[in-house]
Amino acid sequence: MTWNRENKWRAGLVVLGVIFLFAAPNVFQLFTIINMTTAIAFAILALSLGLIWGYGGILCFGQTAFFGLGAYAYTVAAINFGGSTWAILVAILVAMLVAAVLGYFVFYGRVSDVYLAVITLTATLILYSLMRRTSGPEYKIGKSLLGGFNGITSPPLNMPWDTSQVLFPEHVFYVAMAALILAYILCSWLVQTQFGRVSVAIRENELRAELLGYDIRFYKMALFTVGGGIAAVAGVVFCNGVGRVTPDVFNLYNTALTIIWVIVGGRGTLIGPVLGAILLFYLTSSLGTQAVLNNNLVLGAILILFVLLVPKGIVPSFTEWWDNRRALRTSRRKEVRMRRRRSRLAEANGEAGDER
Amino acid sequence: MxxxxxxxxxxxxxxxxxxxxxxxxxxxxxxxxxxxxxxxxxxxxxxxxxxxxxxxxxxxxxxxxxxxxxxxxxxxxxxxxxVGIKTQVPNVFDGLSVEENIWLSARRWHKAQRAKVLTQETLERLALGDIRSAIVGTLAHGQRQWVELGMVVAAEPxxxxxxxxxxxMTHEEVETTAxxxxxxxxxxxxxxxxxxxxxxxxxxxxxxxxxxxxxxxxxxxxxxxxxxxxxxxxxxxxxx
Missing domain, CATH: 3.40.50.300 (P-loop containing nucleotide triphosphate hydrolases)
Structure with a gap:
């Protein structure tokens, strides 16, 4: 990994994140902190889609499937194990396994982009209807009832391997923020490895990547699986923030929302989706308190506005503007310097002429 | 034969x-x-x-x-x-730099260190050094053809x-290609x-x-x- 400008930006963002991690609980009230935990969960989810869509070109319309699976797997495992440490691992593994199997069929079957979106969306909606129908006492995994429409109460996180020390909501915030920062670092690292660079190449031109000898099916499946794992972490954070998991994690609204976060924040960047998710989370929750405008209407309008006016999303548009400004400035400075030199030269010539 | x-x-x-x-x-x-x-x-x-x-x-x-x-x-x-392959329509990674294009080919078959050297050599061999950080999608058709040839060559097939x-390609470009x-x-x-x-x-x-x-x-x-x-x-x- 080279210490280029992009990585300096990334390092700066990580430092800001760490400062926020320690400062926020001292500044904000508990209610705000709990709310933030949910926002952070969505940010991690957006990051996972930003990775596979923005870098791998895989438009997964059902990233919430892995998010929800992560939340459910964590909850069920934590109830059964009586502790959260291994449950987190189980959540990540379950989601990655499902992503790997789904990815295997989709990528090795060479399903095209549009159908990939349809298939992933369908998989999510199937999970949605499936989990809604699990309300009877016969639907249980180990000690955990699945709860159907009402979902399951998620056991809170505890200190690693110490079930007697349960984390309070403000501690869950620390965990959430740390997870976001770590996921961000992981993604930043991943996109610069050979694996990440090849994934970007596949996004750019599949045939060329194949003709160079890369097995694009494997790369896509692997990236998809990593994305599923990160989405599962988001799910774990989410069900800890909210305190329960319901089938609504799989609903159409959340699925579409994930795509909107990434579009608004900006594809091809990692911080873009994170900011997009947090921004829209606060926008929708503030809209929820008023009754003048319909929430979905506003979201739809935002999506249309962005697709038409800021198709690249906030972050890429901003960096473009910033780079242009910098380039303009340096060229202007150069021009001023040239002009000064020219006038000085003219002066010198004039003096020389006088002497003659 | x-x-x-x-x-x-x-x-x-x-x-x-x-x-x-x-x-x-x-x-x-x-x-x-x-x-x-x-x-x-x-x-x-x-x-x-x-x-x-x-x-x-x-x-x-x-x-x-x-x-x-x-x-x-x-x-x-x-x-x-x-086997090194170049298709009829230039198949390149349009959104990436010339150097990254070549590197992706060299790295497939060689260790990181050798891939770096090979990328460097290929850029020089094809006289692409001046435009190494240019985004391939912005280049002229002939240059994009060359980038693809560079990718084929860099793998040492x-x-x-x-x-x-x-x-x-222009007449001069054709001669250099030959x-x-x-x-x-x-x-x-x-x-x-x-x-x-x-x-x-x-x-x-x-x-x-x-x-x-x-x-x-x-x-x-x-x-x-x-x-x-x-x-x-x-x-x-x-x-x-």
Missing amino acids: KGEIVLEARDLSMHFGGVHAVDQVNFALWDNELRCLIGPNGAGKSTFFKCLTGQHVPTHGDVVIRDVHVAGREPHQIARLG WLVLLDEPAAG ELIREVNKTATMIVVEHDMQFIRMISNKVTVFHEGRILIEDTMDVISADERVREVYLGHKSQ
């Missing part, structure tokens, strides 16, 4: 519905050879090419590269045998398959599909002419340009 056969097509056919784009072609390529495939539009040379590179699964017959049966294999598996490497191909041929066996007769004259000693999905004639360029049938195929039936 001396040496061994390194690539062979046996009874190769490719049908699209009722169209026999390639029809029972038997073809052999010897070690270190530089072979040109020519033929009018629709003669089947590009389809034949795509069967060799794994982009098409032949309807019938087999392709053997150094004793490996490759018909029906994935393109990356064929590339993995050490022993067998190189080029589909119209000089298409859309030079490059002759140089690559020192270390690699090559097949070049081409339209441009002058270009073929610059590079080749043996030419295979395709016509209506079959091989019409296979000989040196001098013999071929004197051949009545070839003229007929290219120019249509001679007027009285």
Whole structure:
């Protein structure tokens, strides 16, 4: 990994994140902190889609499937194990396994982009209807009832391997923020490895990547699986923030929302989706308190506005503007310097002429 | 011909519905050879090419590269045998820099350190050093062709398959390309599909002419340009 400008930006963002991690609980009230935990969960989810869509070109319309699976797997495992440490691992593994199997069929079957979106969306909606129908006492995994429409109460996180020390909501915030920062670092690292660079190449031109000898099916499946794992972490954070998991994690609204976060924040960047998710989370929750405008209407309008006016999303548009400004400035400075030199030269010539 | 056969097509056919784009072609390529495939539009040379590179699964017959049966294999598996491929339409990574394009090819077959060196060498070899950080999508057509050639060369393949490497190039660019191909041929066996007769004259000693999905004639360029049938195929039936 080279210490280029992009990585300096990334390092700066990580430092800001760490400062926020320690400062926020001292500044904000508990209610705000709990709310933030949910926002952070969505940010991690957006990051996972930003990775596979923005870098791998895989438009997964059902990233919430892995998010929800992560939340459910964590909850069920934590109830059964009586502790959260291994449950987190189980959540990540379950989601990655499902992503790997789904990815295997989709990528090795060479399903095209549009159908990939349809298939992933369908998989999510199937999970949605499936989990809604699990309300009877016969639907249980180990000690955990699945709860159907009402979902399951998620056991809170505890200190690693110490079930007697349960984390309070403000501690869950620390965990959430740390997870976001770590996921961000992981993604930043991943996109610069050979694996990440090849994934970007596949996004750019599949045939060329194949003709160079890369097995694009494997790369896509692997990236998809990593994305599923990160989405599962988001799910774990989410069900800890909210305190329960319901089938609504799989609903159409959340699925579409994930795509909107990434579009608004900006594809091809990692911080873009994170900011997009947090921004829209606060926008929708503030809209929820008023009754003048319909929430979905506003979201739809935002999506249309962005697709038409800021198709690249906030972050890429901003960096473009910033780079242009910098380039303009340096060229202007150069021009001023040239002009000064020219006038000085003219002066010198004039003096020389006088002497003659 | 001396040496061994390194690539062979046996009874190769490719049908699209009722169209026999390639029809029972038997073809052999010897070690270190530089072979040109020519033929009018629709003669089947590009389809034949795509069967060799794994982009098409032949309807019938087999392709053997150094004793490996490759018909029906994935393109990356064929590339993995050490085959460098350039397609007809420039296939490059448009959103990435020239350097990244070349590196992606070099890194596939070599360790990180060697890949860096190879990338550097290839950039110099193809005189792409000045535009190394340019985004390939913003380059002119000829330059993009060169980037793709650079990707083929950077992998150090022993067998190189080029589909119209000089298409859309200026006269000077064509000459430099011919030079490059002759140089690559020192270390690699090559097949070049081409339209441009002058270009073929610059590079080749043996030419295979395709016509209506079959091989019409296979000989040196001098013999071929004197051949009545070839003229007929290219120019249509001679007027009285």
